[in-house]
Amino acid sequence: MENVLSRLRTDILTGAGLLTRLPLPDHRSGGIGAAWCWPVIGLLVGALAVGAGGLAIWAGLSAGVAGVIVLLVQVLLTGGLHEDGLADTADGFWGGWTRERRLEIMRDSRIGSYGVIALILVFLARWTLVVQALAHGHWGVVIAAAVLSRGVLPGVMALVPHARSDGLSKGVGRPDRDVAALAFVLALGLTLVLSGSVVVAGLVAIGVAALLSRLALARIGGQTGDILGAVQVVAEIAVLMAL
Template identity: 55%
Template sequence: MTDQTTPPHDAPAPRDILAALALLSRLPLPRTSEVRSGAAWAYPLAGVVLGALVAAAAGGMLLIGLPVSLAALIALAVAVILTGAMHEDGLADVADGFWGGWTRDRRLEIMRDSHIGTYGVTALALSLAARWQALVLILAAGQHWSALIAAAALSRAAMPAVMCALPHARADGLSHHVGRPPTSRAVAAAVIAVVLAVILLPITTALAASLMAALTTAGLAALARHKIGGQTGDVLGATQQLAEIAVLCAIVA
């Protein structure tokens, strides 16, 4: 099995930000058949846009007088709608596949199945509950702009790291189509996300959030290597979800 990588001459460009947003969201942006792994450096910048939209929704709900718990719920719904639940779908598929199959091939087969099982439902319920509770605490503290943008950026910087570190687990699918970014692009994404976190959050919180995201990403990458020998689009979606939860927990701790 060969991995698709970005050609050395394919330099970073401003259009990568739009490409990242088009790939990682359901925003009404021009779609292109050329999906470039080299745009992975811009994933955290796409996260900034998505995080700002979620924060704006949360702030708007508070302005019209909704209680914090409902504002947090609507903000969470907006976050899911903006991405078409693609990351949540990945988390559910990973939970079902990693714990529902006994062999690599069976796990990959389960992950491709459009049906959701008990493990997937449980993972989604717990992850949504964790994000909602964190959002409640963040909104109550009046930190939603900085916290949500930082969490969106750091969690999306986790995906290029896994894309770069692990081979493709299958010879098709979205992740294989996008390809593996060069190490420099994954490093650039991480640096951008950490810098944004340091700008937006108190330094100790920013470093703790970055560390939590890194540890969570490394743990899931190691698990994916053990379970299926690499990464898929579902693994990348699960990475984003778990990294976001880790960052939100670090912020509210």
């Protein structure tokens, strides 16, 4: 039992160390096998963000302001990791004409027009949906979207080949399919508890992951850390819409 708890702690700290900027002890020993707990990290990020939004509403602020606070806390907790991936993906996919050029653009730390447009549209969509959820008291829906959008990432990593021989995704490795399946099942379970609904949201999350994976295969020959970031952000919006 002690070994199980120790492994659980290590995996969660490993996942949090990769997906957040929380000042936690460095526990990379969990490796990519810790990907099963990524929905738990989504639960943590979503709960902290919604908690901050809830405090704003309790203090008398509007749902619109609370929505801004929710998004701000999410970005602060993750360091904008996923949003950065989305911007790089948009720039690369539509700013380059060849696979090599697209990968080169995606690696560039500078942001281009496509990336800026993608971020504006994404934050507008997320803010609109989060505000609606908060205004109607459906706070669990916001958390569930954070959970399920991270639950599909191990599956993308397990099923889609790497687009390059280096980079974040390549360095982290590829989880086993059973780890990916466990992550998704866990995400579905948490989503059901948080929102009371899971079938449509689960199908939507899988659909987004499959669509962006196919696009990545066509454009750059596989997945990268940027692709995973884009999948998370787009899946979160799609799940919010579905729920």
